[in-house]
Amino acid sequence: MNSSKPGLLAQAAMVTGCGAMAALTGVDLDSYHLPLAWNLSCSTAVFSALLHLTTTAAAAWGTRTHRCPLPDCDFTVRLQHVDAGENRRWQEIAAHHPHTL
Numbered sequence: 822m823n824s825s826k827p828g829l830l831a832q833a834a835m836v837t838g839c840g841a842m843a844a845l846t847g848v849d850l851d852s853y854h855l856p857l858a859w860n861l862s863c864s865t866a867v868f869s870a871l872l873h874l875t876t877t878a879a880a881a882w883g884t885r886t887h888r889c890p891l892p893d894c895d896f897t898v899r900l901q902h903v904d905a906g907e908n909r910r911w912q913e914i915a916a917h918h919p920h921t922l
């Protein structure tokens with residue numbers, strides 16, 4: 822099983838929640854008697870923004886970043902959902918990686 826991505830149930834919950842918020846936005850905007858195209862475009866924008874926010878937050882959950890301690894080096898390693906041993910191994914690699922001269 823791939824544990825680096827949210828599960829199917831979590832993805833369904835995110836899409837359902839974002840869809841519900843977009844529908845509520847559409848109902849709110851309907852009281853202003855906006856044209857249907859405007860209402861749909863605003864609701865779709867709310868759906869897209871919320872879905873992007875939740876998927877970005879879900880991807881960041883459990884992400885570890887290790888950087889080289891040298892000030893002029895930009896070597897960076899990002900890991901998602903790894904165990905403590907693997908995390909420690911990459912932390913040491915980032916701290917002692919070979920530099921090109």
Ligand SMILES: [Zn+2]
Binds near residue numbers: 889891894895896918
């Ligand atoms: Zn370095």
